[in-house]
Amino acid sequence: MTTATPQRSPLRSWQFRRVLGAEFISSAGNQMTVLALPWFVLVTSDSPSRTGLVFLIQILPVPLLSMPAGLLVARWGPRRVTIVADMCSAMLIATVPALYMADALPFGLLLTIVALLGSVSAGYLSAQRVLLAEVVGSDEGTLTEGNALFETATSTARLVGPAISGILITQVGALNVLWIDAATFAVSAALLVGLPRREAPPRPVSANNMVEGVRYLFRDPVLRTMSLAALGYGTLMPVVMLALPVMAKSRYDADPHVAGWLLAAWGGGTALGTLVVARLARNIPPTRLAAGGAVGTATALWFLPLEQPALTAALTVGASCMFLPAVTAPATALITLRPPEELRANVLPVFGAAVFIASPIAYGVAGLLFEHLAVGAVLAGVAVGASLCALVLLNLSRRTVD
Template identity: 75%
Template sequence: MTTSVTSATTVQRSPLRSWQFRRVVAAEFISSVGTQMTTLALPWFVLTTSGSPARMGLVFVIQILPVPLLGMPAGLLVARWGARRVTIVGDLVDTVLTASVPTLYLAGALPFWALLTVVALVGCVASGYLSAQRMLLTETIGSDEGAVTAGNAMFETATSSARLVGPAIAGFLIAGAGPLNVLWADAASFAVSAALLTGLPRHERTPEPLSANRMAEGVRYLLRDRVLRTMALAALGYGTLMPVVLLALPVMARSRYDANPHVAGWLLAAWGGGTALGTVVVARLARRIPPTRFAAYGGVGAAIVLWLLPWHQPAATAGLTVAAACMFLPAVTAPAAALLMLRPPEHLRPHVVPVFGAAVFVASPIAYAVAGVLFEHLAVGTVLAAVAAGATLCALLLLNLARHPETTSPGGPVAAPPPVRATPPPGGP
């Protein structure tokens, strides 16, 4: 009798409580804190040593550029080596690359071209690392779409929490020890992440040959599958719109609130806090709501709140509005990531995920560039009204998908695994 009870408990145990999943999330949080620290420290280092804002901006561009350019070819490497190995190797390579910046500088051997080379290599590693992370997350959870959606939400909770913690730690360290020591801390965070992931069990799979045909097949699958195509289009829309909102926050603080830096800080903190709260809510509700319907709810909620942002209002309510809009977005991104990982056949997943990631990474820098021009010539309220209109179109796309979630295309049924609904254990994930 005891044995049967134990077996039943084992069957019902949520994969989100497993030590494997906790290691993956812990590794993401630790490495993301380090990355966010460097996001502040490296520009500060370039600006203080060169005095050139243009050089500082070039560092950002060089680091981001390899991700969309190499994302799809990197999927071939993930398919060949497996998500676990690519993620661990990526952490170790990033450890060396990040540590090389202060090492070369202290040795007097860091001209600007060498710094750009290091930064470009970090971007090359990220092109395969990002999709491998998501695949590794799914390998530790399984194929239940509710659990995968909740797992992606918790994963994003770790990332968004790191965005709050990392810059604060970096500011403290830069003031006390200088930006170079922050880079040492980032290098150490990657090493800790690699150590945590090394203990994960191997996911046995047959290595695939490095073939461009599989890469093209992944693109065709994404375009052919109605659910993935719609979710990817909506995510691309939000990936274009939300950077405009983020860039609008300091503009709002300057134009509406007497250039008060405390208001700017409040608005940025509201962005991070709302996102973190949203990921927690999604993790709790993911098993109860189908992903397409969950994404529709999130899209509608975000659109409604974003229509409030163009209007003049006190700083406190503006911050709450920003937080509420960001709170709804994880209800879109977490289901999108779960469907992206579960709908394609397993052999195509390494080739579908990079297509989605490359599109979003292309959209963000373009959005930042366009937003800067818009804010030069238009009132911030006008730009934010256009953002709300775009978010409304995205919400309508998601609503239509939730009403008609069939998975057929004009060419016939798409081979996608049927959704599997598991009974959640008592107490939730």
Template identity: 75%
Template sequence: MTTAPPRRSPLRSWQFRRVITAEFISSVGTQMTTLALPWFVLTTSGSPARMGLVFVIQILPVPLLSMPAGLLVARWGARRVTIVGDVVNAVLLAAVPTLYLADMLPFWALLVIVALVGSVASAYLSAQRMLLAEAIGPDEGAVTAGNALFETATSSARLVGPAVAGFLIAQFGALNVLWIDAATFALSAALMTGLPRRETVPEKLSANNMAEGVRYLLRDPVLRTMSLAALGYGTLMPVVLLALPVMAKARYGEDPHVAGLLLAAWGGGTAVGTVAVARLARRISPTRFAAYGGVGAAVMLWLLPWDQPAATVAVVVAASCMFLPAVTAPAVALLTLRPPEHLRPHVLPVFGAAVFLASPLAYAVAGVLFEHLAVSTVLVAVAVGATLCALVLLNLAGRKAEAA
């Protein structure tokens, strides 16, 4: 009598490792450009308004085009869309220094290039998540863990990219940093090219498919609840992020070191949380995991409004951010796997579009709130909102447990 060898985890497959490696490389380059491009605009034009306009133009196509872009992902497949997106991004980013050195880059042309980069991102983001699921397989726990590791790569890039960019800008100038970002996308495309082809049935581009995806998301109680809760946290946490420098100014004597400490705590807590979720995801159902993460984040956020030393504020910020991947990773996993396969490219972009709309709106509203209200008052309101989201997730987990 023989014993079958244990099944190897899909998270150890070479396909998954290629996807994660490509994501980390391209994300580091993107984070470098996030600093280099505004610096280039500010130093060449001397206009903070122009710098802000570049941000707006880049992010605006993502929510506007995410849903139609899902039709393209459904027709071409996630692998092809990702590769084409990498190549197009590499060309667009290389065009900025090329045109500038040739004295052929008026500001309107730069805005066109930036808008095209944002348009590519509208399809690229959902295609990456689908490609991740294809590399892992249909296991919800494995996909949740994979999404957490995906977020680990992205969070690590947020820590590494700006620091490296600051050094390179000082040494070589902002234009040369854009060359490096273009190279990271080219390398990502090369890694994706090595993935096995997945046969897809060409789907006719139709708004009916997109509408059906929206209806499915709104009709399915699990996806609807998970999406609303994740969107709630995605709206509340930008307010907390904007509160950190306000707290450093109002409570801690305008000390920039405190602001840096709190922002580092944010990134560090997120990175730790993604690693923890990746290790535990296959042992806990997605709905229960999201409920645990929602409760933990809400409890930590209730500790944030009160006056306390900067060190304990940093600990609270790190802890609250540590719990958030337990909400977002299961939500993305269910959005990726729960719909029928022909609807998956049309469901995930709906959530992505909502998040991309909510985040800038949250920043704008938070800025107004901090102008007129005490930071502690705003943070209490955030804690109340997080508690409501946690209760929604607890109710969903309870209903799923009863149905099991």
């Protein structure tokens, strides 16, 4: 009598560990660039307006090119697009200090390089989740857990990257930090080189496939509802992020330490939440997990408008961010797996572009709101919006048999 060998989880495979490691390293490098590149522009030009323009030019191509990037992922495959994106990012970032040292970096050329970096990021963002699905497989619970671990790597990098960059800038200067940034992308690409190639040849794709991907997203009731909720959070949470320094100034005597605690609570809560979701994902259906996370997020956000000590405010921020991965990880897993395989690379960019466009708009609107309204009133509006998102996801959970 033979006994069956227990099947090893894809999340314990060397392929998944390489993808996770590459995501952490490239995200840390990207976060280092987010600080080092604008700082380099600020100290070399002494122009805050030019620094702001660098931010805008780098982020603008991502929503604009997300759909063409989806076509590229469908044609080339996510592994190849991710590796090429990492290598291009490494070369583009290294070009900045190289040209500056050669006294051949006018501001117009720098903006061109930054725009190219943003264009490359569009391809990377379109490919990364499809690559994760190829490595992990098509089980919803496993992919949700994988997405949670993926988000853990990303959120941890968001904490580590700027901190390391800030220390290195003071030690070696922003110019040399850009060399280190370039190296992180090269290491990320090297980790992905050994992944198995896609066995099936890529299907022919065209703009019609992308249109069909958009139609599928709006036709499928689960994906439509999850996308609507994700768009809601993509609009609401940037308002909370911008509210943190405003709260530190208006409520806590403009204490920069309080602003730091609140921002740290944001990152720490997100990192903790992704770890919890990774443990729950196999046992709770995605729509039910998303509904629970939405209720937790909305409940925590109702405490944020209240006048309170800085410590409890930080705990409230951390709690709201801790519940949020329970919404985002299942949403990403469902949007990755529910469409037919030939449409996945076309549906994901549409979803990502909508959320990505919402964030900068939310930052702009939030800035105007905080100029004319009390921070508590704005945050109460955020809590109302989060409660509506929770009701939408609760209704979906009751209607859906996972």
